[in-house]
Amino acid sequence: MASTFGALFRITTWGESHGGGVGVVVDGCPPRIALDAATIQRELDRRRPGQSRITTQRKEEDRVEILSGVFEGHTLGTPISLMVKNKDARPKDYAEVRVKYRPSHADYTYQAKYGIRDWMGGGRASARETVGRVAAGAIAKRILHDAGGIDIVAYVKQVHDLVADVDPSTVTLDDVEDNIARCPDAACAARMIARIDAARKDGDSLGGVVECVARNVPVGLGEPVFDKLEADLAKAMLSLPAAKGFEIGSGFAGVHMTGSTHNDPFYSDAGTIRTRTNYSGGIQGGISNGEPIIFRVAFKPTATILKEQETVDVGGNPTTLRGRGRHDPCVLPRAVPMVEAMTALTLADHWLRQQATRSYPAPSPGAAGGP
Amino acid sequence: MASTFGALFRITTWGESHGGGVGVVVDGCPPRIALDAATIQRELDRRRPGQSRITTQRKEEDRVEILSGVFEGHTLGTPISLMVKNKDARPKDYAEVRVKYRPSHADYTYQAKYGIRDWMGGGRASARETVGRVAAGAIAKRILHDAGGIDIVAYVKQVHDLVADVDPSTVTLDDVEDNIARCPDAACAARMIARIDAARKDGDSLGGVVECVARNVPVGLGEPVFDKLEADLAKAMLSLPAAKGFEIGSGFAGVHMTGSTHNDPFYSDAGTIRTRTNYSGGIQGGISNGEPIIFRVAFKPTATILKEQETVDVGGNPTTLRGRGRHDPCVLPRAVPMVEAMTALTLADHWLRQQATRSYPAPSPGAAGGP
């Protein structure tokens, strides 16, 4: 189960960072969706290492192959198997970490849990595993677009203490892709890039916050109780490497408000029920209410740094370790397509679930704004 | 699926706040565990409404009945069915909300999704649904205790802008139960209680933060990729009513650090591999590393207030609504046992999953700290 995500739109990712390749099987994709490799490649290129001077210099072209599930340019409704071969693997870079645990990496916990680990580049714990997520996310985005123009945009909201000023209701993909920091606030983006450059030169790393908005989400996605839409989004985000926190709508800041200021008043906008404020973040009682879904994800400073650190070897003996070779001084710019992908996967799954629920007789007349 | 949580230790809750009752079926509980109603009742009493002057005055004794799965004082390994009957239901309190949507409640989204709703007290969206979670959590706690003294303590860390000073490494259940605010910082607790009292008199409500620590968690719980332990904890917490945020270890504050200060150095403590700091919050790569698991959950101000608010009726027409009757001015004190329960359910499920993984041949000698 560990490598599968979703109930109806299900993806199963596979692959180690330095094995034969990485990939994903997408099961439960509806039939007759126009799909080609280019649509998927576009998203993979946004995730790709070496895409700019502020990301790791590992050279991977990440060419996706569609192995099944697509016939004459359309999905068959059968499993879609996508594969990306690994190219630029440098085992020698990992000779030292074969015998030493990198601080705040998964080396130790994997070894302890399994009694074995792929010591070359982190295996499944590598950000490379997200190739499969981003590839599948491209398909999910296509479904959501066709299902009513559901539109997902994520961007770098904060790097270290630099906080960008962005309007979630209007921000576009072009705004995000306008600079290598993927921060739509150009002035702040410039400062972020300089800050990341400095960290890289210093052999250190930085964390930050990605904000994501989903617009045109129909009313009714999400389930009561355990599979609340925000609960599945929280799981999706915390499943990303380096994620440390998730908040939706008012989030942690909402704690400083009172019910009378935090509640979102309902009003009728030409027959559509809307809310005047959106502290709920587009979800109430676990179910989308038609307002934009807005949340933020905190990412820790990358664990791989080029400074000497205290650690132990696999025998438990004290030693030190200094990272070398290629590293990502700040994961945030590449985290943006990952956050978008996990959001798309979560929404596509709930969109399909909603079809089964609403399939029964038409809602009673009393159902204001009913599906 | 919506009402089921867990992969191996699975609970399915049922019940509306004003129907025949609420309950839970626990499937996958190991056999031969000593279990009686009193063990479960203790936890339910901590969640019960009307337990103090700062909680809702709804009178429910919440007596639990064990209907199956326990024989001669021990679990059978078969489904354990637990039921609590509803007593103090006052339909007349809800005549107005039958036709008006309460702001920031689930009335509108349920109606839109299902075309029908139980308008008496919020149905499944009511905090009353958590009776089943807390009851099942009591069983999970028992398993975790027997599995090696795994110990879970949650407490109110913050109410509005009042932040308590608590040491997660030493705090005990007694410290938490010492006052009705469930805040181990007595001085701060007194201020919290006064603040909540004031909000209640004002017909308004407050939010806050619950912090939770799990100690003596063995190394190796959690799965790579999607079912990371922190991801399942995040889902568990965001599935609680009124939850708006989750952060583990350094969380959102970690963004302000750099990799060289945020990484947790490993050292050997008499043969056991430990970390000098715990910004990771006890989980690395989705797998527990043996350090205390520490996280925080943000809860919004309760949506039910006694002030007049703008809203619409079920026909979509503008109107106003003033809450009346009983309300919880601050959900935090009662949220503490809910957070503990969801934590216990998540850890018990992963503890059982780990048994299957580690069941195969003994780990290789190289596995420092291996299972």
Next chain:
Amino acid sequence: MASTFGALFRITTWGESHGGGVGVVVDGCPPRIALDAATIQRELDRRRPGQSRITTQRKEEDRVEILSGVFEGHTLGTPISLMVKNKDARPKDYAEVRVKYRPSHADYTYQAKYGIRDWMGGGRASARETVGRVAAGAIAKRILHDAGGIDIVAYVKQVHDLVADVDPSTVTLDDVEDNIARCPDAACAARMIARIDAARKDGDSLGGVVECVARNVPVGLGEPVFDKLEADLAKAMLSLPAAKGFEIGSGFAGVHMTGSTHNDPFYSDAGTIRTRTNYSGGIQGGISNGEPIIFRVAFKPTATILKEQETVDVGGNPTTLRGRGRHDPCVLPRAVPMVEAMTALTLADHWLRQQATRSYPAPSPGAAGGP
């Protein structure tokens, strides 16, 4: 997982034969379905012990209580909790089996698997567990009826060597309920009843075959590969107590045919694609083809008999055991509603799954008989 059946229309049964009661939680039921206790009670009465002289004389009225999920006579889309209290439990009947394993019962395997067992009446292995299935099946039948008149009829096809002559295309529920053998062939039914009576007097038991037909099933239910409709039906049937075999369409007899006689030729019946024969049993490639779904289930002779048998005690020592008290000389008549219920649960689940699949764009014009 063991006690849950279904992917979208999910039921979880609970309860031991001599505990507080038995029940089921139905999750995933569509909203706005008219439902009352009488609809469910009708099916339970067909399963009830003591309903005729050829069934066990245990007296249970099996009154069902709807505890949740139904509001003002309609389903809410939330979990429906159904409970039946146990009444006529006679622990003293089981003093001997507390220490001796009944041949071909689950006493030994449960004890070996769990290290504990409810020795009073077989616990979960008792046919009493099927109360929850039959109750949930009544809801599934309602959904299927509303979904297009899908009609399920099961009947006793064979008892010992007595084989009935029944036309699956025309048999009705009334034909089945016309006699206590639940065999629509009146003449054969009389012989079956006499045969069962003789077995009861002799303290022995008989097995037989239940045949089931589902009519008006739309084209397209079922999934390729593992969740083929016949695969899920086979699992559903073999999960019933005493079931030993399942065959669909031509089944084991089809082995004696050749492809040229076994293939079902397609033809067009006023625009509808039909097959001239139905050796496929209404399913091709795991997916319903619109023809009647026809299958048979073999049930072994009831394990409980009143003759002395060789066995061992819980210590493994040789001993003998003679069943006493009440027993079911032939499970077939009561198995009929169980087979119908499991069929309804399987079809309702796949009907809901099909909604999600077909929810996407309209099928291409080329799709003859497309959804």
Next chain:
Amino acid sequence: MASTFGALFRITTWGESHGGGVGVVVDGCPPRIALDAATIQRELDRRRPGQSRITTQRKEEDRVEILSGVFEGHTLGTPISLMVKNKDARPKDYAEVRVKYRPSHADYTYQAKYGIRDWMGGGRASARETVGRVAAGAIAKRILHDAGGIDIVAYVKQVHDLVADVDPSTVTLDDVEDNIARCPDAACAARMIARIDAARKDGDSLGGVVECVARNVPVGLGEPVFDKLEADLAKAMLSLPAAKGFEIGSGFAGVHMTGSTHNDPFYSDAGTIRTRTNYSGGIQGGISNGEPIIFRVAFKPTATILKEQETVDVGGNPTTLRGRGRHDPCVLPRAVPMVEAMTALTLADHWLRQQATRSYPAPSPGAAGGP
């Protein structure tokens, strides 16, 4: 879900018969199992087309590639991705079936369900899909062997009306592989081969029965109620292409017995509890009892024949179709490794599930033969 099998040892197959290839992702495999491609290839070679004159002459070498989850010759505990490229695809062979539905194939139901289909060779409905099952089954067999010498042997028990005489308690893999019919009864095998040859020459096809025995299965595998071991085996078998029936132990023939002759008396064999007869087929109450698990699977005559048949085109118009090119006159010999694979996958999954169940405290002393 449709393409995933198993709860803990989960496989997800992908691939159409004439697409880029076919494969499987195995998730939940325990770590540290010695595994190489040769172990998997051995099983694939038994399933391979063109392996003998009585199977289809399609030429596929079916070379397996291990893409992930194996490191330095051992499993990592992470997903194992296996791929086999398609080689001998001849689209021109399928020009006619692009516009005509083959009787008793999945062409029509796939088109009706999805509104699109891969008309080249049946896509997912092709026996080629089982490549992934057989490859994963080889891993499952390895686990079962290491878990206590669990040994699975399947063989052709019947072809048309030719029934072999085989002793399930002693039959070996070598006996099965001794002839191309995979029937350990050499004399009967010769007749089967001649019969299949005749059918091929006649452009017709034959069905038959595969019998399978699993020996050294520990007591305690399987779950009560829905996930009974025989229920999961029944689903596994009916999910195979062309399967029409399943029976375990006495099966349909048991109907002709009475309880007093059908019950399996217990006795103590030097401290081990055994049964004198095994009409139960090694499973009681859904749980293995330590006796050999024995079951049979009926396969229909292959649908592809070279005779002219009545059918309709995709527009629903009457037409005729004569199969051409390569076909399998009798699927039985190649079905043997498929049945073994599905049996291994089912047992490995339940073996892992059992670890979690029994992980808790030692069984009570009273547990005769307890785990």
